[in-house]
Amino acid sequence: SMYPDSCCDYFKESDRLAFEWIQERSSENTLVLISVFDDNGQIVGTDAGVWLFPLIGQPVNKLPFNSNWNSLLETENICPSGVGEIYIYMGGRGYSFDNAQLAQLKWIKLVFRSGPTLIYQISECP
Numbered sequence: 001s002m003y004p005d006s007c008c009d010y011f012k013e014s015d016r017l018a019f020e021w022i023q024e025r026s027s028e029n030t031l032v033l034i035s036v037f038d039d040n041g042q043i044v045g046t047d048a049g050v051w052l053f054p055l056i057g058q059p060v061n062k063l064p065f066n067s068n069w070n071s072l073l074e075t076e077n078i079c080p081s082g083v084g085e086i087y088i089y090m091g092g093r094g095y096s097f098d099n100a101q102l103a104q105l106k107w108i109k110l111v112f113r114s115g116p117t118l119i120y121q122i123s124e125c126p
Contacts, residue, residue, distance in 0.1 A: 014115035015048035015091060021112050021119065022087065023056050029084030032058055035065040035097045047091025048117070065095040069105055079125030092116020 022032065034049030046065050052058040068074050078086070088108065090096045092115065102108055102120055112119035 011048045011051060012091075012115065012117070014117035015051075017114045018048075018089070018112055018117045018119055019052065019056055022052070022058055022089075025085070026058060027084055030058070030087070031083045031085070032060045032087045032089050033063050033078065034060045034089050035067075035091075035095060036062040037065050037095050046095035047089070047093040049089035049091055052089065060089075063097075065097060067097065069098075069101050069108070075125060078122065086122040087111070088120040088122070090118040090120070092118070 022030075026032075032049065032052055034052065035046045036043050036050075037046055038044075043062060045062075049060065052060050063078070069078075088097060088102065090099060090102075099118060103110070107122060107124050108120045109123050110118060111121045
């Protein structure tokens with residue numbers, strides 16, 4: 001079969017629009033956080049965010065999909081020095097970041113939505 005397996009079809013039209021949005025707004029100091037999970041020591045991307053660096057050269061940091069965004073230790077990892085804008089990419093798949101948790105935080109705001117794809121921006125590090 002020449003068709004991709006539906007389990008691994010991470011990139012949808014909403015992701016293409018999100019990539020364009022990021023490309024238009026990013027600078028050399030922009031960082032995008034993407035979700036991953038640990039599969040017995042192998043780090044695996046969970047949504048189209050894994051394609052940001054290979055396709056458009058956008059620097060990314062990988063965080064576990066189940067990161068606790070309320071944890072002080074986690075926010076220290078999320079807010080590195082010398083970074084301009086920090087975005088959080090959510091491709092709307094099963095192991096993307098927890099939208100309900102992110103939507104409750106006052107220091108993170110939703111800046112892009114297309115279908116299941118969301119992009120949050122860290123407006124200020126706590």
